[in-house]
Amino acid sequence: xxxxxxxxxxxxxxxxxxxxxxxxxxxxxxxxxxxxxxxxxxxxxxxxxxxxxxxxxxxxxxxxxxxxxxxxxxxxxxxxxxxxxxxxxxxxxxxxxxxxxxxxxxxxxxxxxxxxxxxxxxxxxxxxxxxxxxxxxxxxxxxxxxxxxxxxxxxxxxxxxxxxxxxxxxxxxxxxxxxxxxxxxxxxxxxxxxxxx
Numbered sequence: 001x002x003x004x005x006x007x008x009x010x011x012x013x014x015x016x017x018x019x020x021x022x023x024x025x026x027x028x029x030x031x032x033x034x035x036x037x038x039x040x041x042x043x044x045x046x047x048x049x050x051x052x053x054x055x056x057x058x059x060x061x062x063x064x065x066x067x068x069x070x071x072x073x074x075x076x077x078x079x080x081x082x083x084x085x086x087x088x089x090x091x092x093x094x095x096x097x098x099x100x101x102x103x104x105x106x107x108x109x110x111x112x113x114x115x116x117x118x119x120x121x122x123x124x125x126x127x128x129x130x131x132x133x134x135x136x137x138x139x140x141x142x143x144x145x146x147x148x149x150x151x152x153x154x155x156x157x158x159x160x161x162x163x164x165x166x167x168x169x170x171x172x173x174x175x176x177x178x179x180x181x182x183x184x185x186x187x188x189x190x191x192x193x194x195x196x197x
Contacts, residue, residue, distance in 0.1 A: 008032075020151050023169065024144060027176045031136055034183035037190060038129045041090065046125035048193045050087045055079070057091035057121055057128075069099065070121040090189050093182045094128045095121050100178055101135035104171065107159035109142040115159075136179070143172055 010028060049056060055077045060068060068075035076095040079086070088096075099116040106114050122128040143151075146168075150156065156168035163171050 018148060019169065020143075020146070020148055020172075023172050023176065024140070027140060027143075027172070027179065030176065030180050030183060031140070034179065034186065035129075035133065035136075037187050038094075038132075041125040041129060041190070043125050044197075045190055045193045046091045046094075046128065047089060048189065048196075049089055050189065050192060054087040054089050055092045056089040057095050057123065059123070069095070069117060069119070071118050072120050074121040074123045076121060088185070090186050091125075091128065093186050093189075094132050095119075097179065097182050098128070098132045098135055100175065101132070101139050103159050104157055104163070104175060105135060105139050105142060107163070108157040108168070108171075109138075112158060139175070 047056065055066070057070075057074055057076050058064075059073055060070075060075050063075055063077055066077035066079065069078055070076055076092055076099075098121070099119040102119050103114075103116045106112065120131070122131060151169045151172070152167045154167055155164045157163040157171045159171075
């Protein structure tokens with residue numbers, strides 16, 4: 001899989017007087033910062049465990065006691081509780097962001113057939129970052145094509161019951177929050193790896 005470089009940030013969007021421009025600006029700038037750090041990601045950082053209990057991405061037969069997410073050889077480990085607060089590896093965080101953007105795109109702009117369990121995950125940093133980049137870019141391009149009225153459409157996304165019951169702008173903001181939240185975790189893990197190595 002070739003490395004996919006993100007589009008450069010559109011600084012002009014910061015001067016457009018609309019709610020959607022602000023939301024897109026937040027997403028675009030946050031992705032610019034995170035993708036810059038991901039461009040330097042090594043396999044060692046990708047799989048580094050801050051603790052022995054950290055959830056990660058493994059080959060399917062090594063999933064152990066955890067549920068697994070992913071359709072191929074590589075899967076992400078998932079605890080039974082929905083909001084596991086324990087440590088996660090960068091590999092796990094990238095997998096989670098990838099399945100989040102993939103599922104939302106599929107059930108808003110795609111064929112509405114595949115879910116998060118159908119995502120393909122990767123056992124190396126380069127391919128995982130390229131796959132995440134693909135879905136973030138697809139999401140950004142698709143929301144950029146919407147007009148302001150469509151952004152307020154209730155149920156435009158059918159990815160989850162929550163999505164189906166709210167104006168689409170809330171879905172976009174939630175994905176922004178996911179990118180900012182988990183992107184911060186990824187960058188912190190990179191920094192911790194640098195001092196631990």
